[in-house]
Amino acid sequence: MPSLVLLRHGESAWNARDVFTGQVDVDLTPRGEEQARRCGPTLREAGLLPDRVYSSTLTRAVRTAALALAAAGRPCTPTQDCRLDERSYGALEGLPRSEVLARHGAEQYRRWRRSWDVAPPPVRIGGVVRPGESLADVAARLRPCWEDVLAPDLRVGRTVLVVAHSNSLRALIAVLDGVGPDRVPELEVPIAEPLHYLLDDRARPLVPGGRYVRSLPQR
Numbered sequence: 001m002p003s004l005v006l007l008r009h010g011e012s013a014w015n016a017r018d019v020f021t022g023q024v025d026v027d028l029t030p031r032g033e034e035q036a037r038r039c040g041p042t043l044r045e046a047g048l049l050p051d052r053v054y055s056s057t058l059t060r061a062v063r064t065a066a067l068a069l070a071a072a073g074r075p076c077t078p079t080q081d082c083r084l085d086e087r088s089y090g091a092l093e094g095l096p097r098s099e100v101l102a103r104h105g106a107e108q109y110r111r112w113r114r115s116w117d118v119a120p121p122p123v124r125i126g127g128v129v130r131p132g133e134s135l136a137d138v139a140a141r142l143r144p145c146w147e148d149v150l151a152p153d154l155r156v157g158r159t160v161l162v163v164a165h166s167n168s169l170r171a172l173i174a175v176l177d178g179v180g181p182d183r184v185p186e187l188e189v190p191i192a193e194p195l196h197y198l199l200d201d202r203a204r205p206l207v208p209g210g211r212y213v214r215s216l217p218q219r
């Protein structure tokens with residue numbers, strides 16, 4: 001039966017400093033590396049070693065995938081797809097969350113982080129303007145990745161691991177589970193905790209929301 005495992009990368013340097021990250025390519029902290037490694041045995045014990053591994057193009061996701069699979073005894077280089085990249089947080093990237101909260105207030109802060117259709121403000125780098133992305137924008141770029149890359153692997157019964165980010169995974173979950181804009185704010189994806197979806201042969205979830213895979217207690 002097709003299995004899809006979604007995994008958010010381990011702690012990054014900017015997660016540790018509580019800074020908006022978006023598409024800035026920061027690396028894992030030593031703690032994040034350890035969190036990634038711990039996912040390997042968890043997947044192996046759950047019988048979820050993947051046939052195919054996809055990640056975003058950002059270092060923290062690529063390295064999480066590589067560290068987890070090496071720790072599971074199945075070293076591999078993930079196939080990178082930029083449609084799995086974190087949302088663009090535009091002008092918020094690099095700002096401490098506490099500063100954004102204090103300057104703009106709780107409601108605007110919540111809209112930028114967790115609404116369906118409010119995009120963070122654009123950022124100008126050199127002469128180039130990069131827009132912020134709403135979750136709806138992220139879902140729009142993810143849908144073709146789901147249809148053309150992930151779902152075809154799943155429909156032939158493969159186990160697929162996707163290593164990505166807080167918001168790209170929230171968008172993918174919204175697409176998979178058909179979560180509407182009103183329930184999108186409730187979606188949260190914890191760091192380095194594999195989320196397993198068992199799917200039918202048309203790659204539709206058998207249990208909405210999937211199930212987090214926990215490691216067996218240490219003996």
Ligand SMILES: O=C(O)[C@@H](CO)OP(=O)(O)O
Binds near residue numbers: 019020021023
């Ligand atoms: O800053 C970011 O890019 C993301 C992930 O850390 O933040 P949030 O989950 O708050 O949207």
